[in-house]
Amino acid sequence: MSVKTLEIDGKMLTGVAGETIFSVAWNKGIRIPRLCHIGGISDVGACRLCLVEIEGQKKLQASCLTPVEEGMVVHTDTPKLRAHRRLIVELLFAERNHICSVCVMNGDCELQELATELGIDHVRVRYQFPSLPVDLTHERFGLDHNRCILCTRCIRVCDEVEGAHTWDMLGRGTNSRVISDLGEPWGASDSCTSCGKCVQVCPTGALFAKGKAVGEMRKDRTFLKYIVTAREKKQWIE
Amino acid sequence: MEEWRFAIQIAAFSGRGDPTPIAETEKPLPAAVKDNRDKLLERAMSRHQYSGDALIEVLHTAQELYGFLSPERLKTIARKLRLPPSRVLGVASFYHFFSLEPKGEHTMVVCLGTACYVAGALGLVEVLQRRCGAGSKVSVQTARCIGSCGLAPAVIADGKILARVTKASLGAELDRIG
Ligand code: SF4
Numbered sequence: 001m002s003v004k005t006l007e008i009d010g011k012m013l014t015g016v017a018g019e020t021i022f023s024v025a026w027n028k029g030i031r032i033p034r035l036c037h038i039g040g041i042s043d044v045g046a047c048r049l050c051l052v053e054i055e056g057q058k059k060l061q062a063s064c065l066t067p068v069e070e071g072m073v074v075h076t077d078t079p080k081l082r083a084h085r086r087l088i089v090e091l092l093f094a095e096r097n098h099i100c101s102v103c104v105m106n107g108d109c110e111l112q113e114l115a116t117e118l119g120i121d122h123v124r125v126r127y128q129f130p131s132l133p134v135d136l137t138h139e140r141f142g143l144d145h146n147r148c149i150l151c152t153r154c155i156r157v158c159d160e161v162e163g164a165h166t167w168d169m170l171g172r173g174t175n176s177r178v179i180s181d182l183g184e185p186w187g188a189s190d191s192c193t194s195c196g197k198c199v200q201v202c203p204t205g206a207l208f209a210k211g212k213a214v215g216e217m218r219k220d221r222t223f224l225k226y227i228v229t230a231r232e233k234k235q236w237i238e
Numbered sequence: 239m240e241e242w243r244f245a246i247q248i249a250a251f252s253g254r255g256d257p258t259p260i261a262e263t264e265k266p267l268p269a270a271v272k273d274n275r276d277k278l279l280e281r282a283m284s285r286h287q288y289s290g291d292a293l294i295e296v297l298h299t300a301q302e303l304y305g306f307l308s309p310e311r312l313k314t315i316a317r318k319l320r321l322p323p324s325r326v327l328g329v330a331s332f333y334h335f336f337s338l339e340p341k342g343e344h345t346m347v348v349c350l351g352t353a354c355y356v357a358g359a360l361g362l363v364e365v366l367q368r369r370c371g372a373g374s375k376v377s378v379q380t381a382r383c384i385g386s387c388g389l390a391p392a393v394i395a396d397g398k399i400l401a402r403v404t405k406a407s408l409g410a411e412l413d414r415i416g
């Protein structure tokens with residue numbers, strides 16, 4: 001395996017060929033913001049929060065999808081990037097109905113955390129206030145489309161780790177919506193195994209366990225690394 | 239057919255008007271023709287060795303044969319190509335070419351590409367929405383640039399391009415097809 005040396009935020013780091021900038025940075029404690037990436041499943045580059053500047057390249061690159069190259073000079077936190085990230089998060093807030101004060105994930109939500117980190121105290125774009133349903137047909141879980149940011153983590157974990165592929169994305173653009181099977185209510189899904197992986201990986205309160213009150217839902221994502229390591233290396237380690 | 243309605247409601251959640259209720263079965267056709275269509279679809283799938291990679295081609299064939307993709311059809315295709323149903327609906331709903339609802343006798347596609355938009359295509363959509371509501375013989379669709387910007391605003395009426403359409407000429411066309 002060939003080793004690549006590169007510079008990220010002034011630090012000389014190394015990664016193996018094929019490894020992403022994102023992964024090299026995070027391993028060394030450089031926490032590039034992200035919403036669609038989650039370790040253990042494939043990356044799709046949907047949220048664009050992990051954009052970085054690479055010297056000599058005009059376009060910003062999604063670090064979760066860009067493999068490291070020898071001699072790269074990468075900046076992960078510049079005023080330009082912060083401005084873009086801020087706008088992306090504002091757009092996410094404006095696109096659906098994210099009301100933290102009544103959300104089960106208040107206090108543990110990745111979207112909320114990111115907004116706080118970026119110092120977002122107001123949204124400059126017009127709220128869309130779409131009228132969206134809440135699917136409470138599943139025995140144990142619920143899906144509130146108002147809080148979904150279309151990161152597709154649920155779809156990928158269901159397909160790649162559980163193997164059920166219950167979820168997918170309907171439509172496109174602002175009309176996109178997470179669906180189960182042929183668009184039927186979650187509770188009527190034949191393929192869902194009720195494993196709850198999608199609920200645990202969902203960054204917001206869109207997927208939640210029933211019976212939780214405001215701010216009570218906490219998600220545990222450690223299982224993903226555990227299962228993936230076990231499957232790939234036949235090692236059951238924490 | 240509750241499930242299907244749910245899907246349609248989702249599909250129609252676009253703010254582009256009310257969800258159209260779905261016919262439970264397709265338009266009655268002579269039995270011979272109908273059998274033939276099923277066979278043609280089957281043949282299209284077997285030509286691709288029932289490979290999941292051929293999903294778009296198969297959906298294409300089904301759309302052309304039946305005019306729209308019913309939930310039963312999508313379910314059959316999913317099963318035969320060994321694909322998860324959610325992916326099949328996901329793909330079918332992604333492309334404007336596929337329709338999940340039966341189309342009316344006539345179709346009007348209003349181009350909303352930049353040139354047509356600037357030339358007032360939205361006004362045409364309004365006329366159509368007003369005149370072709372629920373139960374109308376005319377299905378109204380929009381498209382992003384049909385590549386005939388010189389004819390803006392353009393409308394495709396039953397496959398024929400109408401050029402430099404005005405509200406009045408569109409009204410006259412609707413009167414003509416009844
Ligand atoms: S439901 Fe959650 S995990 Fe799934 S796409 Fe929406 S925000 Fe992402």
Ligand code: FES
Pocket residue numbers: 033034035036037044045046047048049050051062063064065
């Ligand atoms: S984490 Fe890279 S695009 Fe979302």
